[in-house]
Amino acid sequence: MTEFSVPMRVYIEDTDAGGIVYYANYLKFMERARTEYMRSLGYGKVALFDGLQLVVHDLQLKYHKPARLDDEIVVSAKLTGLTKVTFSMSQAVYLGDQLLVEGSVRVACIKADNKRPAAIPKAMFQHLTSQIGV
Numbered sequence: 001m002t003e004f005s006v007p008m009r010v011y012i013e014d015t016d017a018g019g020i021v022y023y024a025n026y027l028k029f030m031e032r033a034r035t036e037y038m039r040s041l042g043y044g045k046v047a048l049f050d051g052l053q054l055v056v057h058d059l060q061l062k063y064h065k066p067a068r069l070d071d072e073i074v075v076s077a078k079l080t081g082l083t084k085v086t087f088s089m090s091q092a093v094y095l096g097d098q099l100l101v102e103g104s105v106r107v108a109c110i111k112a113d114n115k116r117p118a119a120i121p122k123a124m125f126q127h128l129t130s131q132i133g134v
Contacts, residue, residue, distance in 0.1 A: 004037040005076040010067050020066040026101045030091045033075040053112050061103035079131050085117045
């Protein structure tokens with residue numbers, strides 16, 4: 001699977017008093033990239049579907065350089081792993097060819113009513129499997 005990417009612009013509400021992107025807002029950028037990636041696969045409503053939800057289980061980030069107000073950044077998402085209940089992605093934020101932030105996230109499928117782990121729907125699992133060549 002090749003890396004999926006989406007361009008974004010840094011707006012004033014993304015920055016802190018010093019004019020650089022507030023660290024937590026990189027999580028929002030990455031969430032948008034994951035959402036657009038899933039939308040590109042045909043899953044437009046991935047937060048809630050058929051009594052199931054996809055939620056972030058864990059993540060790790062490493063900050064290298066800051067983005068600033070009005071920068072045009074590119075945020076990537078690449079599927080790297082899959083189990084019956086979770087999938088993993090590597091993600092990065094770039095300014096041109098400069099790596100600003102890199103990370104990994106694991107997303108879990110849970111039941112909407114009781115928040116317990118649930119199997120990823122079969123059709124989605126097969127589709128995701130085809131994306132990583134498992």
